[in-house]
Each structure stands twice: as C-alpha cells, then as structure tokens.
Amino acid sequence: MKTFRGILGFGIAAAFAAATFLPARTIAQDTTSTTTTSSKAEQWIHVRVESKEDHGETVRVNVPIEMAAKVIPAINKDNLHDGKVRIDSKNTNDVDLRVILDAVRTSRDGEYVTVQGHDNDVRVAKSAGYLYIHVTDKSDGKKAAEKDGKTGAKATAAHESKVEIKVPMKVVDALFSAGKDELDIVAALKALSAHGDTELVTVKDAENTVRIWVDSKNVAD
Amino acid sequence: MLILAKAALGLGATMAMAGAYVFHEGVIRVEVDEHRAGGSHVHFWVPATVVSVGMHFMPKGQLNHTSEEVRPFLPALREIAKDLEKYPNVELVDVANARDHVRVAMVNGKLQIDAVSGDGDVVHLSMPARVLRDVADELEEKAPGV
Numbered sequence: 001m002k003t004f005r006g007i008l009g010f011g012i013a014a015a016f017a018a019a020t021f022l023p024a025r026t027i028a029q030d031t032t033s034t035t036t037t038s039s040k041a042e043q044w045i046h047v048r049v050e051s052k053e054d055h056g057e058t059v060r061v062n063v064p065i066e067m068a069a070k071v072i073p074a075i076n077k078d079n080l081h082d083g084k085v086r087i088d089s090k091n092t093n094d095v096d097l098r099v100i101l102d103a104v105r106t107s108r109d110g111e112y113v114t115v116q117g118h119d120n121d122v123r124v125a126k127s128a129g130y131l132y133i134h135v136t137d138k139s140d141g142k143k144a145a146e147k148d149g150k151t152g153a154k155a156t157a158a159h160e161s162k163v164e165i166k167v168p169m170k171v172v173d174a175l176f177s178a179g180k181d182e183l184d185i186v187a188a189l190k191a192l193s194a195h196g197d198t199e200l201v202t203v204k205d206a207e208n209t210v211r212i213w214v215d216s217k218n219v220a221d
Numbered sequence: 222m223l224i225l226a227k228a229a230l231g232l233g234a235t236m237a238m239a240g241a242y243v244f245h246e247g248v249i250r251v252e253v254d255e256h257r258a259g260g261s262h263v264h265f266w267v268p269a270t271v272v273s274v275g276m277h278f279m280p281k282g283q284l285n286h287t288s289e290e291v292r293p294f295l296p297a298l299r300e301i302a303k304d305l306e307k308y309p310n311v312e313l314v315d316v317a318n319a320r321d322h323v324r325v326a327m328v329n330g331k332l333q334i335d336a337v338s339g340d341g342d343v344v345h346l347s348m349p350a351r352v353l354r355d356v357a358d359e360l361e362e363k364a365p366g367v
Contacts, residue, residue, distance in 0.1 A: 064307075064308060067305075070300045075297050
C-alpha cells in the first residue's frame with residue numbers, strides 16, 4: 001500500500017512537472033490554430049522586393065499592422081515622434097499638403113493631374129474612394145535604349161520604371177489628421193487595417209519589382 | 222528500505238520540479254558554424270530561465286551601462302517582444318540573394334533567426350519570445366526614465 005502511495009506521489013509530481021513543461025507548447029499550438037482562424041480579421045502589411053541585379057535578390061517582410069501601430073509610437077528618432085512624422089516645410093517647397101488634400105477630398109472623382117513629359121508621365125486621380133498616383137520615369141529607359149543602340153517606344157518601355165500608388169482616401173485622411181506639417185503614421189495604419197485587403201504600392205523597372213500590399217494572410221504570396 | 226524509497230521519491234519530485242522550473246520558459250538554441258579552416262563550431266542549448274535569472278546576477282554597473290546604451294530602443298523592443306508572442310508561426314523577414322540568406326521567423330512560439338552566408342558560415346538562433354520580453358523588462362527597470 002505504501003509502495004502504491006509512493007508511486008502515486010511520484011506520478012502526481014511527474015504529472016505536475018509535465019504540466020508545467022507543456023503549457024508553452026500547448027499554448028503555442030492553440031495560438032497557431034487561433035492565428036489561422038482569426039487571421040481573417042487581422043491585417044498584415046507585406047513588402048516584397050525582387051531584384052535581378054547580382055544574380056537576383058529577394059526581400060520579403062510580413063508585419064501585422066496591429067504590431068506596427070504599437071511599435072511605431074515607441075520609436076522616437078529624428079523626425080518620427082509619437083507615431084507622427086514631422087515634415088520639414090523646406091522639403092515640400094512651402095506647399096500646404098493639407099490644403100491640397102482637402103481640395104482633393106471634397107472634389108468629385110476624376111483625374112486631377114496628368115503630365116506627359118519627355119522624361120516623365122505623372123497621373124494623379126481619385127476614384128471610388130481611392131487616390132491613385134502613377135509615375136512613369138522614361139529617362140532611364142531612353143538612356144538604356146540608346147546604350148543598346150535601339151530606338152522606338154518598345155525599346156524604351158522595356159527599361160522605364162513605373163510607380164503605382166493606390167491609397168484609400170480614408171487612409172490619406174488619417175495620415176494628415178495630426179496637424180500641419182505632420183503625418184500621423186499610426187492613424188494611417190489603423191485606417192489601413194480597418195479598410196481591408198488592398199494593393200498599395202507597385203514599383204517596376206527592368207531590374208527591380210517592389211510590391212507593398214495589405215491582406216489578412218500572415219504569409220506573402 | 223522505506224526511508225530510502227521516500228528519500229528517492231522526494232529527490233525525484235524535487236528534481237522534476239526544479240527541471241520544470243528551469244525549462245518552463247523553453248530553451249535557447251545557438252548554433253554557429255564557420256565552414257573554413259580554423260573556423261569555430263559553437264552549439265549550445267540553454268534553458269531560457271538562465272537569461273532572466275542571470276540578469277539578476279549581472280554586475281550592476283555593467284547592467285546600468287547596457288540599459289543606458291539600449292534605452293532609446295527599449296520601448297520598441299518591449300512592444301515587439303510582447304506582440305510576437307501572439308504570432309507563434311509566421312515568417313517576418315526573409316532576405317535572400319545568390320550568396321546569402323537571412324530569415325527571421327516565429328516558429329512554435331520561438332523567435333528563430335537563421336543566417337547562411339555564401340562563405341558557408343551558418344548561424345541559427347532560436348529563443349522563446351518571452352525571453353525578449355523578460356530582457357526588455359529587466360533592462361527597462363534598470364534604465365530609469367524610459
């Protein structure tokens with residue numbers, strides 16, 4: 001009987017010890033399943049850079065927006081303080097961005113800026129609650145085509161770089177909600193998170209592709 | 222005989238409890254391999270508890286100095302460490318080119334950093350996210366004004 005009690009005692013101690021060991025792994029597994037199921041609600045910001053230079057380079061970054069919104073206010077360096085970036089008016093050539101934004105917000109959908117130049121094409125438009133900024137830099141394309149000894153639109157197009165930015169207007173509003181000469185990054189992230197899946201930035205040229213997008217998956221494509 | 226059995230039981234239970242306490246925060250794994258002549262090969266596993274407990278025994282001057290140095294980054298580190306625990310299985314950063322590959326990910330609740338260089342050098346580091354938080358908390362405590 002005493003031996004049985006001894007074995008029972010040891011068993012309880014071992015079970016207690018095992019239970020103390022297990023939680024981390026068990027919780028981890030539980031949380032894994034939670035992540036999979038709750039990932040629909042949680043938004044992630046993804047950055048993918050693919051470069052053909054130096055035999056190819058790939059950069060993939062996946063960050064939960066919620067985490068970014070918590071971490072950014074904790075970084076106080078240079079122009080970034082309390083989750084807000086101070087814009088130096090010298091960099092904006094004394095242009096009041098808030099006034100321009102307000103004008104865009106209150107205007108109807110449409111194409112606001114269209115520049116078709118020798119070196120660059122620029123298009124700024126608002127449509128269905130999104131602000132679109134498209135820039136095509138043709139200067140590098142022309143130089144590369146000249147270097148290759150080729151002429152024509154096709155040869156130039158192969159080397160030109162294209163930047164496409166698509167931002168929900170709500171995010172733009174949140175970004176400029178802090179005050180004059182300040183960008184509220186945290187507010188913008190929260191608005192972005194609430195907005196749902198969206199493609200934000202695409203940059204393409206002959207050598208590099210950059211893509212920034214938001215979705216509810218915790219892995220990049 | 223009975224006393225011996227009781228003593229063995231007590232010892233066994235104490236060992237189990239001590240083991241459970243030491244390993245309850247998980248294990249930190251460090252592997253460094255330099256694949257070249259005279260290159261070092263370091264492989265060790267330590268209980269994560271050693272880090273948080275060890276910090277209590279660190280020379281105060283050294284700890285204060287470290288706290289001062291990392292003070293600007295502590296709030297961010299703390300937030301990251303706290304939030305990482307919510308994402309037990311995710312890839313955070315992956316940078317690869319023809320020669321090198323660096324990957325930072327959460328795997329089974331552990332922060333895993335893997336770096337492989339074109340020279341054949343390999344570094345694998347794995348630590349429970351909780352350790353990061355403990356370190357940040359401890360350093361924050363020693364760095365007043367954070």
